[in-house]
Amino acid sequence: xxxxxxxxxxxxxxxxxxxxxxxxxxxxxxxxxxxxxxxxxxxxxxxxxxxxxxxxxxxxxxxxxxxxx
Numbered sequence: 819x820x821x822x823x824x825x826x827x828x829x830x831x832x833x834x835x836x837x838x839x840x841x842x843x844x845x846x847x848x849x850x851x852x853x854x855x856x857x858x859x860x861x862x863x864x865x866x867x868x869x870x871x872x873x874x875x876x877x878x879x880x881x882x883x884x885x886x887x
Contacts, residue, residue: 826879831869836862837884840877851878 839861844851851874858870865873 832873832876836873
């Protein structure tokens with residue numbers, strides 16, 4: 819499998835703002851990132867609870883690729 823095949827496709831509801839917010843949350847050390855869904859929901863109230871979880875799941879799956887491993 820090549821790199822292109824292994825990339826996780828970004829769901830349409832995930833924005834760069836979501837990813838940056840989660841990066842900042844991680845850097846702050848306020849919470850373990852496994853418990854970050856409520857922070858996503860609080861920062862982006864327009865997201866459903868499931869979509870907030872989807873944002874977090876995408877962030878986790880792609881963190882290494884976005885931050886050069």
